[in-house]
Amino acid sequence: MVLQLLANGIVTGCVYALVALGLGLIYNTTRIFHIAHGIVYTFSAYMFYTFVRSLGLNVLPSFLLGVISAVVLGIMIEAFLYWPFFKKRASLMIVFISSLGVYIFLVNLIAMLYGNETKVLSPGVERTFHIGSMILTRIQILEILAFVLLFPLFVFVLKTTKLGKLIRALSDNPTLLTVLGADVRKLRIWIFGLGSFLAGVASCLTALDVGLDPHVGMEAFLMAAVSMIVGGIGNFEGAALGALILGIVQNMLIWKISARWTEALAFLILVLFLLFRPEGLMGRRRRLEEV
């Protein structure tokens, strides 16, 4: 029983981690509190659903198209919304509010077109695998696999490639990077593309696993934001650790308390972290007023 809950926690944590890594990538470099990340997530799942159900494509190509939709939407939000604001030197608060505007607009558009009810994608009973006393479905294993494959790749890109170097430079000192002649616009498009790609993968896998409704994105965004802070702002890999801890704690506590409290619990963890360790688990130690 404990092992099963742990396994469920790891699955949840892996999905949170993918969204949180993307959100962290965007937040650490642009400082935008990108609430529209949530709608990128929702949009991707609904496009996946449309390709499977309305256009009758197979699951695999639809999955890829769903992830591509996420990337396209993420890049569009950067190119047509955040970039003009950046050019105008608008404050981050203004950018956040416009991001909220995008979220509200698209979530209602989706709710209007598809309805508010939960939609199911997976065709029937999933194949299950027994590992010791734990039972995992095929999709749950894919969710873990996605994280296990993408996380090292993410770290690899960040640590060794030229793109990764530029991303880290942007997070350290954006002004200096511009002075050195880097193409910040192109770089930001890459960042939003990558971040949205991770959200799309998580979203489409979750849609296959438990289905989708117009509000999945807000929940995913909130959990990712909590993971990011628990992991530590300013640290690109920390968000994954935060997400895994969050997923495991939430699922383990189902053993003791009702599942209805999981969301409230996540935020309790957030408040405790903000009170006692605002720099997060892996962040640089800073004074509270600095963060």
Add this chain to the structure above:
Amino acid sequence: MNYLLHILIMITIYFILSLSLNLLVGYTGLLSLCHAAFYGIGAYTSTLLIMKLGLSFPLALIAGIGVSMILSLLVAYPSLRLKGDYFVLTSLAFQIIVFSILYNWVSLTRGPYGIPGIPHPRLFGLEFGSLPSFLALSSVLAFLVFFILYRLSSSPFGRVLKAIREDEIAASALGKKIPSFKIWAFVIASGIAAISGSLYAGYVTYIDPTSFTLDESIFIMAILLVGGSGNLKGPIVGTLFMVILPEALRFLGIPDTVAPNVRQMIYGLLLILLMYFRPQGIAGEYKFE
């Protein structure tokens, strides 16, 4: 006629909410996404006191304000030392926790079933059951709130809040204790939001947690962003616009099934356009700089 009275009553209720949130957003520069939580705390506290302990309306109203103010310290203390995004996130967290409690603590709040049969407010032996009399009561309260906030905003306290909004470091260099000013602003705003809650419960005579969701908090915030904040004109214009907009859409013949979505799409789009072209909103003063 009744329809018009209903809209006017809703306008007074949202006046109180937007004017109080204005103290945070417009005067102190804090983007709070948990105003609906305090609205709900006010509604539930006063309703439970009236229905379980038989308290009179004015006492329950005051108790609701008190409970809301005390609980607001729970958010204010940890979050007001933080800036910008962290404060937004903590307020979001509080909103979600309060909603979870209202929804899941079934033995106290009846959770998703809601509380039906709330009596209309009674004051000095008068029952405010009919629409015109209720409108009179809510207008008086809204005016009272307006008056208090008007005095507050032109007082030294209000000017310090504006100074914090414009330049926190300069204000603290002048010897103002920034955290305690922010905490006071937050506590006062939360207390006032509770008044709306009691009024709403007494008006509709039924409450359930779905009236106090994150969407509602975002809606109250949108009132300020569209109308503008930082002065008293902004929230008034915003409330009129945002409460009347859905009614206007009804006359345009948009079917009821999609009307709520269309309404929210319009204000989502408005937020984007206003932030680009006119960040201070229609009639506001604060530009979120």
